Amino acid sequence: MKKIITVGREFGSGGRELGRRLAEELGFEYYDKEIVSEIAKKTSLSEGYVKSVLESKPHQLYPITIGRTMAIVGDYQFSQLQTVYQAQDSIIKDLASKSDCVIVGRCADYILREHDPYRIFVYADMESRLRRCRERAVEGEDLSEKALKQHIQDIDKGRAKYYDFYTGQKWGAKENYDLLLNTTDRDIKNLVPHLANLIRNM
Amino acid sequence: MKKIITVGREFGSGGRELGRRLAEELGFEYYDKEIVSEIAKKTSLSEGYVKSVLESKPHQLYPITIGRTMAIVGDYQFSQLQTVYQAQDSIIKDLASKSDCVIVGRCADYILREHDPYRIFVYADMESRLRRCRERAVEGEDLSEKALKQHIQDIDKGRAKYYDFYTGQKWGAKENYDLLLNTTDRDIKNLVPHLANLIRNM
Numbered sequence: 152m153k154k155i156i157t158v159g160r161e162f163g164s165g166g167r168e169l170g171r172r173l174a175e176e177l178g179f180e181y182y183d184k185e186i187v188s189e190i191a192k193k194t195s196l197s198e199g200y201v202k203s204v205l206e207s208k209p210h211q212l213y214p215i216t217i218g219r220t221m222a223i224v225g226d227y228q229f230s231q232l233q234t235v236y237q238a239q240d241s242i243i244k245d246l247a248s249k250s251d252c253v254i255v256g257r258c259a260d261y262i263l264r265e266h267d268p269y270r271i272f273v274y275a276d277m278e279s280r281l282r283r284c285r286e287r288a289v290e291g292e293d294l295s296e297k298a299l300k301q302h303i304q305d306i307d308k309g310r311a312k313y314y315d316f317y318t319g320q321k322w323g324a325k326e327n328y329d330l331l332l333n334t335t336d337r338d339i340k341n342l343v344p345h346l347a348n349l350i351r352n353m
Numbered sequence: 354m355k356k357i358i359t360v361g362r363e364f365g366s367g368g369r370e371l372g373r374r375l376a377e378e379l380g381f382e383y384y385d386k387e388i389v390s391e392i393a394k395k396t397s398l399s400e401g402y403v404k405s406v407l408e409s410k411p412h413q414l415y416p417i418t419i420g421r422t423m424a425i426v427g428d429y430q431f432s433q434l435q436t437v438y439q440a441q442d443s444i445i446k447d448l449a450s451k452s453d454c455v456i457v458g459r460c461a462d463y464i465l466r467e468h469d470p471y472r473i474f475v476y477a478d479m480e481s482r483l484r485r486c487r488e489r490a491v492e493g494e495d496l497s498e499k500a501l502k503q504h505i506q507d508i509d510k511g512r513a514k515y516y517d518f519y520t521g522q523k524w525g526a527k528e529n530y531d532l533l534l535n536t537t538d539r540d541i542k543n544l545v546p547h548l549a550n551l552i553r554n555m
Binding site: 272274276323325326328329330331332333335337341342345346348349351352353 | 474476478525527528530531532533534535537539543544547548550551553554555
């Protein structure tokens with residue numbers, strides 16, 4: 152069976168960088184945004200729409216349970232959500248069957264639960280996440296401290312809502328992961344080779 | 354400043370073994386039960402009594418807040434609790450000032466928070482914890498599955514209550530640790546050298 156590592160992450164924690172570097176270090180494939188493009192292709196929906204579903208914009212996933220969502224969003228919208236979920240499910244399973252890989256986000260830990268993935272969750276304190284966001288901001292992006300903090304919280308709220316809705320589990324709760332890593336004040340580039348070694352020996 | 358590693362752990366997760374092996378691997382001192390003996394010596398209380406306080410028997414720590422505890426357990430008992438806490442605090446700080454060390458339990462992560470300890474939490478699913486408890490049981494110890502599960506849950510309830518009471522933080526919640534490790538179906542002896550390497554490079 153292929154070796155699968157999944158990485159859940161708080162926004163700004165460096166989880167994506169950690170996933171990418173881990174894949175490089177281990178010689179695994181790396182999947183992240185590619186999955187959105189694949190879903191869009193498979194469903195003929197726009198990438199923007201797929202992304203908004205996967206980021207759990209409130210009009211699509213509110214409230215939490217499937218039963219109630221059906222009642223509120225209506226049959227057509229619900230059926231589109233189902234289409235996106237099913238495409239995501241099949242694309243992720245397909246990728247995982249092809250080669251050893253690291254998959255960031257997208258509930259891959261849950262979707263691939265029968266493949267026994269090594270499930271990592273990356274998090275950090277707010278100060279460190281604000282700093283990381285500032286460092287990687289493109290020129291011109293200049294949110295106030297308060298607005299950036301709100302942005303981080305909104306994105307994570309969406310991720311948590313989407314994960315909880317889709318998996319019936321709690322996003323970031325330790326029982327759903329094999330290793331949770333706090334990256335506050337840590338140098339991801341430096342730690343990844345050692346993390347890779349630990350995972351190789353788990 | 355000395356290097357300090359603290360290990361919080363669910364009962365039966367192998368956290369104590371992990372702490373001991375980690376100390377060996379890193380050439381650090383290792384402290385666990387020694388702390389109870391030291392507290393007993395320092396306070397002239399019996400080891401059994403100190404242990405019962407540290408395991409948070411309900412008559413001593415119920416209910417959770419200090420204010421209410423004072424009202425219910427009475428001044429004398431409260432003052433004895435304070436004595437144990439203060440002794441624990443000073444012994445742990447003293448040990449940490451002497452040499453690099455691994456300390457298991459005892460709220461050491463919180464007590465030594467100004468020394469920037471590397472804070473590990475070890476956990477596992479119930480099935481794996483039951484198995485680990487069976488494997489290390491002394492002859493004659495033969496609890497039913499149900500009774501052993503209850504025993505594990507009771508001990509963890511006590512640890513959580515004691516930790517939450519003493520630190521004002523939540524036991525096992527990821528924001529209070531640097532790394533959380535799920536030891537379900539893992540070989541602790543095998544993984545420790547690699548975990549030690551990761552920690553050396555954090």
